[in-house]
Amino acid sequence: MPAAEEDPARGPVPVSCAEALAFGGARLPAGARDAECSVQSAMDTLYQADFRMPREDVWTWVADTYPDAPEPGGPGTLACLKGVDHCFQLDVNGRPGTDAYYVDLAVTYVNAETARVRFSAFTT
DSSP states (O other): OOOGGGOTTTOOEEOOHHHHHHHTTOOOOTTOEEEEEEEEESSSEEEEEEEEEEGGGHHHHHHHHOTTSOOTTSTTBOOOOTTOSEEEEEEOTTOTTOOOSEEEEEEEEOSSSEEEEEEEEEOO
């Protein structure tokens, strides 16, 4: 029997990034590349997306997608893991166009042109 993390009944299993991001009320941004997305479900559901995008466009995409997201370094941001430049968790429960309860976003600046975005949308 495969390990739990490979069990199709539980996940994670690959899904389209449109599906993964839509669960949290988002869309893949213009200029995104190297996108990989998955879903994992047991009692709760977790969608994840990992992609790269132009660094200069990250905060425009965030502000357009989540107008109430905290500014980088501002109130409401989380203590990010080492190597992550900005992260936050946002309560999206009941927001039109989303089935998730929360969205986590972590942004790492790869270089002067590129940012890596890790997105999670989940129920609890």
